[in-house]
Amino acid sequence: MKLLIIAGPPSGGKTAVIRQVIKNLPEGSLPAFLKIDVVHATEDQELAEEFDIPVKKIYSGDVCPDHMGILVLDDALHWAESISRNILIIESAGLCLRCTPYTTYSLGIAVVSAISGTNSPFKMAPLLALADVAVVTKTDLVSQAEKEVFRESIRKVVPNIDIVETNAIQGTGLRYLMRRIADQPDIGPEPIVLRGAPPLGVCTICIGKKEIGWKNHFGVIRPLDMPEPLYRGD
């Protein structure tokens, strides 16, 4: 099983990138898709209809969506496994952008739009810093010079990150992302853990316990197939 975790601010083009990824996956790929959002998302249905792939969606409601994603990721991997899929694509909602949903054994893809402002890479530093690839979308809407300045701005935050520039609607430039995905190894034998510690100290994830799966946490937790989160602890 390969794991792709795609994060970035709302309306940055995550779903457009995912569409292109699914369309161009190497032969033999069997993708499953999990969308994590706060209160409203239709991407799961759109992708299910367009590509006829199994999808799941989870709303986080009052809870941080990345927190929710961490809790359900373990279950989601089992779900994808149980229906004989070999690549799980997770789209995170991306709220405060201080969290980084990327884990070990995943390909972490940060999607940011070229029109989000030169300083936006600094404002979402952790989201970019722990990603493997930064996909810059909507490059057709800016001048070449502005695109290159935006790139420079990302490089200031993360000097060595792989940057892929695209007009994701057309799919231009995504050959480099597809190569990374093709080269991405399957999940290995060690337990999957988060790459970074989310910044809020209100639950066991927030204080730096990096294991995935609700069984490993206290505070607000949620199994994938439970309709409501529940509180576990004293």
Add this chain to the structure above:
Amino acid sequence: MQQFTPQQFTLTIQSGKNRFGEQEGFESIEIRPGDTLSIVGPTGSGKSALINDIENLAQGDSVTGRRILINGEEPPESFVREPAFKPISLITQNTRCLADLSVEAFMLMHIRARRPGREDLLDETINLANTFTGEEISLKSRMSGLSGGQTRALMIADALVIGDTPILLLDEIENAGIFKDRVIQSLQGGNKAVILVTHDPYLALTASRRIVMKHGGVSSVIEPTGQEQHLIEDLAIVEDRLHQIREKIRMGAAFSSGSSKVLMTAAAQGLQFNRV
């Protein structure tokens, strides 16, 4: 940092397919330093897509399936992905810059991307831009506060001075109220290959080759045989006349009923000594 002597540089466009899946009307187009090519066609016919294929050095992975070669080979990845190695500058139709930076900060960041260590190019870039535009751009201006014409002027100067690449792509430069003729003059120095998308008859005809677009693909490539020379000369007079009237209007002139004839004569005379 610039790794090409322009003499050894050839860019080749290998044909792809149009929107209906039909092969384009050429096999390959070779472009060398000093060449000028115009790209013409109705809106939606694929003009911008063609220059985007060139800018991205497409390798059969865009909707058209075209391949772009440099010196006869697939270019190294750094030509596409690293601005410092990219042999192509593109001036898009975008006349807005969204970057929330001063002109100075923006240009310095672009110099860091394209020509590290050449901060001295900053003043040259601004000075050139200010020859293209009526209202001066200052280093302290905000990028997002520039007018469409000022942005375009700055981007062209940026491509010429900071980019300084063997290939320049321009998407409809005539539409921004800048001094077109001065831009063209600047483009022609420096032994660059210039490829421009245009709806302007004079620019289209004066190019050494003309690429005609239809239904998302190239339908033909016209190589002028000299028979259009007479038309070009006529257009030059019309252009000059238009230029003079335009500038007068921009400076606040009002016209009386006889001024048309006067301007026509002035334009014809002006041709000999004052083409700006």
